[in-house]
Amino acid sequence: MTQTQASPQAAPARAPRIYVLPTRFGGAFVLFALLTLIGCINYLLSLGYALTFLLLGVWVVGAVSASRVLTGLHLELTPPERAFAGGEALMEAAVHVPEGQQRTPVGVKVGGVLTWLPAEVPQTGVLRVPIRLPTPQRGEVPLPTVRFEGHDPLGLWHSTSYPENTSSGSPPPEDADAGQAGATLPPFLLVFPAPEVGAPPPPLATQRESNPDSQRRAGDEEAYGLREYRPGDAPRRMAWKQTARLGTPLTRLYDAPAASMLTLDWDDTRALEHTEARLSRLTAWVLEAERRNAAFVLRLPGVVLDVPASSGQVRRALELLAKYDLPAPPPPRSRRFGPLGRRSA
Secondary structure, three states: OOOOOOOOOOOOOOOEEEEEEEEEHHHHHHHHHHHHHHHHHHOOHHHHHHHHHHHHHHHHHHHHHHHOOOOOOOEEEOOOOOHHHHHHEEEEEEOOOOOOOOOEEEEEEEEEEEEEEEOOOOOOOEEEEEEEEEEOOOOEEEOOEEEEEEEOOOOOEEEEEEOOOOOOOOOOOOOOOHHEEEEEEEEEEEEEOOOOOOOOOEEOOOOOOOHHHHHHEEEEEEEEEEEEEEOOOHHHHHOOHHHHHHHHOOEEEEEEEEEOOOOEEEHOOOOOOOOHHHHHHHHHHHHHHHHHHOOEEEEEEOOEEOOOOOOOOHHHHHHHHHHHHOEEEEEEEEOOOOOOOOOOO
16 A cells, blocks of 8 residues: 655745834824823823823834735736936836725835825725836846835824745735735846937948848838738728739738848947947937848957847847846845844844
């Protein structure tokens, strides 16, 4: 008789720590309550004791309320499609709020940028707000410290939570407990070089394709064929004579000479002294090629990005320029902080 060994279960996610500290108003509030208690003791005010302990009870309940504000929240940060050095990266923060969660103002702080979430929660239970981060330099920039901030309804206590980055990109299930709260964060922000302002036009390639048909694209200059009519075709493109003769609606096809292929070579920027200036000019040329919808070849020292068979060449070119001559970023480490922002074990 064989015994089957039970598969080990995954360790449950650990709930992020929530640190609660009194605000300035909360400190003044409890100081006032203690002064009231001293006055009651000196003057034997029996009703004053009731007021004093009521104030102290409100103060303690406020701490519990502040700790529950950040319970069960799950944060998803979506990196921007493009971010250039010297500007800002526009990220989208999606915060999943548990059903029935107490709603007091909650903020998401990324680095030094604090963004407060709207008070009204939509039916989807997801609050979405844009977050702008400054991007002073290019490359794979580590994501700054991310944390939740909140307070109780009276503003007596300030709560802070540093969500742990989860491995999966999906939000926690609806029946998940508070221990499965956390955040889905990108490992880093990819910042492209700032495009040069007033850059000269990119140089043309010295070689052309030998196939003349590859030198043509869709345009409005020369008619070269017919096809069946499709809903939405312009009436001026209709081939009325052929349509009347054959009895089938036909549309003319037009073409034009294709745009010349561009070559974006590192050696063509030798007039510039600094590496960042040369990368800025190449970035401006890549964006100009995208604007023209023209094919291009990017040549960097040791790397050649040829004309692709599919789309996505502009993205790959910008990634090569962003990572050029930069070391690989270290792997992200788990961040744990104490109540005063210090790293704890």
